Amino acid sequence: MSLLEPVAFAPAAVLFDMDGLMIESERALLECWREASRELGLDVDDALWLSFVGLSDRVCHEMLRERFAEDQLQALLSGLQVRYDARVEAGLPLKTGVLELLALLKQRGIPRAVGTSTRRPRALQKLELCGLLPHFDAVVTGSDVAHSKPAPDIYLLAAEQLGVAPEHCIVLEDSAAGVRAALAAGMTPIQVPDLVAPDEGVRALGHRIVESLVQARALIEPALR
Incomplete structure (x- = not known):
């Protein structure tokens, strides 16, 4: 075929x-990941974020727990949510x-x-x-x-x-x-x-x-x- x-x-x-x-939405989400990780001083390349495309939040969070301590992860997810909420509300x-x-x-x-x-x-x-x-x-x-x-x-x-x-x-x-x-x-x-x-x-x-x-x-x- x-x-x-x-x-x-x-x-x-x-x-x-x-x-x-x-x-x-994926580009907006990638930008939010970058901003949130930068603010926390976490050195993460785009390949990690891009590996989440198409996967559920639960699976993505499990993958992140392999890389970060729980306090870092929660801070990262909080920073991401605030940024992405604003993007969604503004209209994608x-x-x-x-x-x-x-x-x-x-x-x-x-x-x-x-x-x-x-x-x-x-x-x-x-x-x-x-x-x-x-x-x-x-x-x-x-x-x-x-x-x-x-x-x-x-x-x-x-x-x-x-x-x-x-x-x-x-x-x-x-x-x-x-x-x-x-x-x-x-x-x-x-x-x-x-x-x-x-x-x-x-x-x-x-x-x-x-x-x-x-x-x-x-x-x-x-x-x-």
């Missing part, structure tokens, strides 16, 4: 990741093409759900502030499942809530963890990488990889006709 080959089936639903896929920009794709899917009667590792209160806050919440029929978050991405739980629950079979779902994702979750759920992922480019191991999964949601739409739209 070509990585730019149009989808060969008419999807019964399209499932969307949130951060880094629809909302331009949307990714190019997301509203057009959502409008197309709605016009064609294709159900849509959000599947994000973010905790429910934060996810709903972001979706509402960005004006995305009304575009979706279901929202499944890291708060709603026992295992977050790369486990398939989030996407399986989203399909269940929409009443569609997993094999008839397309998943739009930016992260490797999300792609692995979609594949484990038996779904068809299209990856739109954000800050982290897919490495050889991710590319070997054989899924479609595009540069933008505009390109993703071009792979989906022919199947809707």
Whole structure:
């Protein structure tokens, strides 16, 4: 399969990741990590923060506990939250093409759900502030499942809530963890990488990889006709 080959089936639903896929939030979060760690005099390179992309808060905090003492970790998380709260409240920009794709899917009667590792209160806050919440029929978050991405739980629950079979779902994702979750759920992922480019191991999964949601739409739209 070509990585730019149009989808060969008419999807019964399209499932969307949130951060880094629809909302331009990963760069803001990275900047907040940098500021918070600098303020505490912690010498941490961007690779650590970027390794968190697509993972749940719980997993990220476990990884941080391997690097920092508990008092340092709590100070770091507190500084991060204050900064990121301000960014979210100010409004985060949307990714190019997301509203057009959502409008197309709605016009064609294709159900849509959000599947994000973010905790429910934060996810709903972001979706509402960005004006995305009304575009979706279901929202499944890291708060709603026992295992977050790369486990398939989030996407399986989203399909269940929409009443569609997993094999008839397309998943739009930016992260490797999300792609692995979609594949484990038996779904068809299209990856739109954000800050982290897919490495050889991710590319070997054989899924479609595009540069933008505009390109993703071009792979989906022919199947809707």
